[in-house]
Amino acid sequence: MSASPSATSAPDARAQFLNVLSAALHGNTLIKLVLARHVGADETLQRIIAKPLQVKGQPHLSLVYRHQTRDITRNVALEQAEALVAELLPASFRNAHLFDADGEVQLAFSKKGKPMLQRHGAQAPREVAATAAHDREKKRYLDLSRPFLRDLGVTDGQGALIPAMSRKWKQINKFIEVFDHALANAPVAAGQALRVADFGSGKGYLTFAMHDYLRNSLGREAKVMGVELRQDMVELCNAAAGRLEHPGLEFLCGDVRSVVPEAIEVMIALHACDVATDYAIHTGIRCNAAIIMCSPCCHKQIRPQLHSPGLLQPMLQYGLHLGQQAEMLTDSLRALYLEACGYETKVFEFISLEHTNKNKMILAVKRRQAADNTALLEKIAQLKGFYGVQEHCLETLLRADSLI
Structure with missing residues (x-):
């Protein structure tokens, strides 16, 4: 059984609520704060939803201003957040609901401005806390309420995930x-503006997500460029970026060979076909990108060159195995060339095969100090010789620019 809510009606009810908010913020027990019953000048504003988060290692409050057709997110420091909530109650909002580890506290103002403070029983707050704990266990780096997800068809008009997405x-x-995780280990300054190029951006799901995460979740300045061959996709994404107020986000028509940035900190190329992945990696290395993220696709260049070493001939006589070997060799060489160019490199399953069959990722993060690559280049040469590989596109590109 849940305990009955207790109510307090007194001139200092507002002050009591603000004291509870301050204690929850500084005691790290706040789960969520909702300001409702908007009475301010902006008729499109419906409510403000606030949750705690860390920005550059410091506690902040993330405020989502929920409008009729869009959401706007602000990340503010705790002291600034307290002052802002005090300013908004009751001038702009007549209801406030605070959920913390002990339950729910509700502040409501009558039409005459009289405050009423209610403390709700233990059962409902525990359910809220359990839900929050479950959410933390399955950490999501983006919130489903973000406007770009609705605009791109990931969520519906109520902010709920569309099952097919x-x-x-x-x-x-x-x-x-x-x-x-890569950004945490990359050699970029905490306050440094980031330039991002996403080659093969398609409908822009990941491009918008990257821009939104950098600017709204991390509070960093960022210029994000999506590059896509299909003009209709470019126009669709640019229209969405303008409509959703994503400053610093743009989409260009072209590919990794025709759109060559002068300098970037992050290079992304997911599912670039065959040697397009090599051109993308080369662009990242040439631009001295701190982070390179690739998900290769359609490995065609190495397979015709591949000969089966004597011991492996019984295994590689089967076309499927030969194709898998060519894919593994192609991506291993890519990873090794990245290592030779000064990157810490990982090759791993990006996401379960249950969700996509293009699930391999090559992730490279620039080392803070250069190292001698002579021994590594010799191992690469031996590996190529073992399989009879005469040419690898990435190596050709790197040697042409004297990068290895």
Whole structure:
């Protein structure tokens, strides 16, 4: 049984609520704060939803201003957040709901401005806390309420995930998770503006997610460029970027050979076909990118060159195995060339085969100090010789620019 809510009606009810908010913020027990019953000048604003988060290692409050047709997110420091909430109650909002580890506290103002403070029983707050704990266990780097997800068809008008887009939603979050870990280890300054190029951006799911995460979740300045061959996709994404107020996000028509940035910190190329992946990696290395993220596709160049070493001939006589060997060799050489160019490189399963069959990722993060690559280049030469490989596109590109 849940305990009955207790109510307090007194002139200092507002002050009591603000004291509870301050204690929850600084005691790290706040789960969520909702400001409702908007009475301010902006008729499109419906409510503000606030949740705690860390920005550059410091506690902040993320405020989502929920409008009729869009959401706007602000990340503010705790002291600024307290002052802002005090300013908004009751001038702009007549209801406030605070959920913390002990339950729910509700502040309501009558039409005459009289405050009423209610403390709700233990059962409902525990359910809220359990839900929050479950959400933390399955950490999501993006919130489903983000406007770009609705505009691109990932969520519906109420901000709920469209079932047919559940796999795409998992891919988006996994991508941002991988990027977040890479950024933590990359040689970029904490306040440095980031330039990002996403080659083969398609409908822009990951491009929008990257821009939104950098600017709204991390509070960093960022210029994100999506590059796509299909003009209709470019126009669709640019229209969405303008409509959703994503400053610093643009989409260009072209590919990795025709659109060559002068300098970038992050290079992304997911599912670039065959040697397009090599051109993308070369662009990242040439631009001295701190992070390179590739998900290769359609490995065609190496297979015709491949001969089966004597011991492996019984195994590689089967076309399927030969194709798998060519794919593994192609991507291993790519990873090794990245290592030779000064990157810490990983090759791993990006997301389960349950969600996509194009699930391999090559992730490279620039080392803070260069190292001698002579021994590594010799091992690469031996590996090529073992399989009879005469040419690898990435090596050709790197040697042409004297990068190895």
